[in-house]
Amino acid sequence: MSKFKKKKGGELPAISTASLPDIVFMLLFFFMVATVMRDSTLLIVNKLPAADQIEKLDKKDRVMYIYAGKPSSRYVDKYGSTARIQLNDKFATVSEVGAFILAERASKRQELQNVLTTALKVDSETKMGLIQDIKQELRKVSALKINYTTRVGDYTQNIN
């Protein structure tokens, strides 16, 4: 008769893990959306210099990347240790920069072709001579908007 019989024992009910997949999926979707896959493997050392008066770069589809620096330790045997330019996935010479820019520009949508920025990701140990050569090449193909990509930090970090 006792309808309201006290439950037996003090055993704790198992915690339901049914919502665990939901939580994990939520995290998963966050990372899927926030992820940017590295689109080119770096063949060079690329420790960017620091600056603090910086502006954000434009959207990714409006940017062309030029890397420069010394070949990383794996490639020193093959390519030596003087600073080089990397375009996409391979080393290039200064004279190839112009053709690269034109090809990149042609691959973009028409309405973006005039607003493209060239981001120079150059290692802080590079000499200016190489950068001046790159800039000269960029002027020849009138890719005039450039961005010296830097890390966020005080400028004094650049001076030893």
Added chain:
Amino acid sequence: MAKRSAPEVNAGSMADIAFLLLIFFLVTTTIETDSGLNRKLPPMEDQVDPPIIRQKNIFTVLVSKNDQLLVEEELADIKDLRALAVEFLDNGGGVGDEACDYCQGKRDESSSDNPDKAIISLKSDRETSYKVYIAVQNELVAAYNELRNREFSRLNPNLGLNYVEAQKKYDDPRTSEDDREELKPKLDVVKKMYPQKLSEAESSSKSS
């Protein structure tokens, strides 16, 4: 009549699969933080007759091959560069048409007439290292930003923003169209007061 209910799919391993994917994306993620100093290169075609610029309106900064800094032909420390550039840009020594009514500088005869005329010329050697060059660029941009901040705050005292913050807000895609419309003229006024005239000359020594 035997209505067989479909067997329930065991979803117990769903969490495992999701975890696996999660870990994969965690490892491959690099949250991009691309930012840097924006610059504009001069166009290639040579100007037919270059405009005549008086020597006192040019502020020469030279970074030598040993990464030493020469400001107006004198050895200087990079820590003083910002103050020197601000002093030069804000001098406002001009009279009559070239007077600058918002400048707060010394109005020295031998320095720049007007921020509109003042040009900073940055020269570097082929052997200069990139990091020092970036540090110098950074300080010169900082000098412009300092002056622009000052004027922006003076002209828009109740906005609670300085120039750099306002520019950032303007560039932010989340800012509404109305706010942007409102900010644009204010930013343009300040940009016109202190235009960024930073010329990057070719290298001082051509060696291959």
